[in-house]
Amino acid sequence: MKKRSIALMTDFGYKDGFVGTMKGVILSINPHAVLVDLTHTISPHNTLEASIVLRTSYHFFPKGTIFLVVIDPGVGSTRRSILVETEKYFFIGPDNGALSIALENEKIKKIVELTNKKYFLQDVSNTFHGRDIFAPVAAQLSKGVPISRFGELTKEYKKFTILSPRIHRHGVSGKVIYIDHFGNLVTNISGGMVQKLSLRKMVIKIKDHKIEKLSANYTDSEPGQILAVVGSNDCLEIAINQGNASQVMKAKEGTEIEITVG
Amino acid sequence: MKKRSIALMTDFGYKDGFVGTMKGVILSINPHAVLVDLTHTISPHNTLEASIVLRTSYHFFPKGTIFLVVIDPGVGSTRRSILVETEKYFFIGPDNGALSIALENEKIKKIVELTNKKYFLQDVSNTFHGRDIFAPVAAQLSKGVPISRFGELTKEYKKFTILSPRIHRHGVSGKVIYIDHFGNLVTNISGGMVQKLSLRKMVIKIKDHKIEKLSANYTDSEPGQILAVVGSNDCLEIAINQGNASQVMKAKEGTEIEITVG
């Protein structure tokens, strides 16, 4: 049996036994699977948020990792279930866009719609396909079952689009797309773009605040001060040295950010 | 050494190093143990809640799994510590009822009261038997120590009773017994019972709401609407499509639910 990593990502939280149950199902099929939690606190039903977190994280995992991504507001409905093989990885989950931002960067080899009930649990509920379909398929895949056995080949999958920032003659208009545990505001403006703009005199405006330089890191200002930095996922972030920018600035996903150069 | 799964369930939360410390103790004794978190956010001291979550989850784990269930408000007092062997599994923890709902479905082979200090840590505190007694016993068991070595055989263990719903001539009176991460209201009315009732004209009343059909899944209504569904643990659940029923309906454990047929 292959000692293959399976990375789990859900909106199931930590209160119930949901995630543990999925792991029980996987270990029942492949006791040698290496289980890694990516996160289980995606906001309930928020497939777009999931797609951003997955995109930021997946490429640091070992070649061959199986990503089991179950944010599934449509469980039991007609939404499809898919398995995507790329050059380096496998992705499994409901076909609702959560996989799509990560897949933008991957060379897709095959997509299979999961229809072969032979690889599901015997009794499939209408409310918990993470346990009944996705976990057993991931476990069987980790044991070496060829991808084509799980269902029919397909070409389509649902795609999300992260709106690119608007470039205009005075600068760039972007927005906050994600807020992390520390309250840092991750924007849709790439590190490369802001670094280029910062070569000239630049002003970043967000809410009522003006930031006039790009900091090298979170401590490149006084504690408590608002700063702009290129974050670890190579996007412009607005942060507060040792503070929580989201709380202090009352900023959230969708908050607008404006960079003007002059 | 046996590569045996040990599933951990506690009310220790994630703030402290309590759970990590138990894992450190286990790996010190059996480095090959496969550790799986079932949940660590059982409400503090809530052994009844623990018994429900365990019941819902345990049977999806591999044969031979050791369940280490430490919700222990009576730690250091005269409450007993037990190890239960069933046909498929092992259960370890304080004898306070947390194991009992799961054991209702299991064929019990042996129960041992944990008294043999040889298998405890050398210094046993009065406040953390998860670390000092239960973790080392689970680890030794996972290495193949026979169950009879851990103490004396016993027949008794503390049992909880989940009140069955009351069946009367107009229908069924039940109650909410658990609220999950999504705010879904899990009731004590079985899936089979509600499916049978739904063959006739049926009205489900909970708080001020009336539900007139059994939905196939969470999306079988408009987003935001209250619905009734048979959940993944085969109980009647009241839910809101893409919403939080517990918050919206101000329902909690103990809230009454009434099904009338006419």
Added chain:
Amino acid sequence: MKKRSIALMTDFGYKDGFVGTMKGVILSINPHAVLVDLTHTISPHNTLEASIVLRTSYHFFPKGTIFLVVIDPGVGSTRRSILVETEKYFFIGPDNGALSIALENEKIKKIVELTNKKYFLQDVSNTFHGRDIFAPVAAQLSKGVPISRFGELTKEYKKFTILSPRIHRHGVSGKVIYIDHFGNLVTNISGGMVQKLSLRKMVIKIKDHKIEKLSANYTDSEPGQILAVVGSNDCLEIAINQGNASQVMKAKEGTEIEITVG
């Protein structure tokens, strides 16, 4: 490859993929590493809190465990990164005091400042050294790379001091240094000291409350009553049987506690 435990401790929380990403990096380098979460909910940037939790937990882990402790408010600044080898363990993290309380009890063999970029990820960000420096170094170390390869030997590391309680002629003046998940108030007064004082007539004063005996365990009083007990980390704790002392007593880190004997 060595099947060595790596215990992770951060203030990264569970919302983002930060911790999962560090694990992905480690498993990419050493697929046989055994990953254990110590905790990831240290209060953001609170290196002192981290040092207390680490001190309480680390010595229950297997000999040879690598502790990866990343609470890193100064990431990307001039703060140093260190690897400490003691007789039993390895500790890796930013040199900001978080390791120091644990190291007080350890026989230190070598300290290395992490400067050899050969063992970092290829692109090192200014905001996430947990992923780019500390995780890959821990993984390489777990594969057997000798500690001297990671950088220059050093003697210094930043030390925190937990203020000892003040002993005076009427008794002892201490304070609360940590509050756990259950709301128990952990003080800087050792178990040995309070046990000795309790041999005489002793009064413990905290906020407006008086406690006149040392309880054997949390249940050694009526439910809801405030009590004093020697906790699992061998410090005097103030607790409430089946209740939350921190919330009820409005006590926090720094709250004073006074023991007088007469």
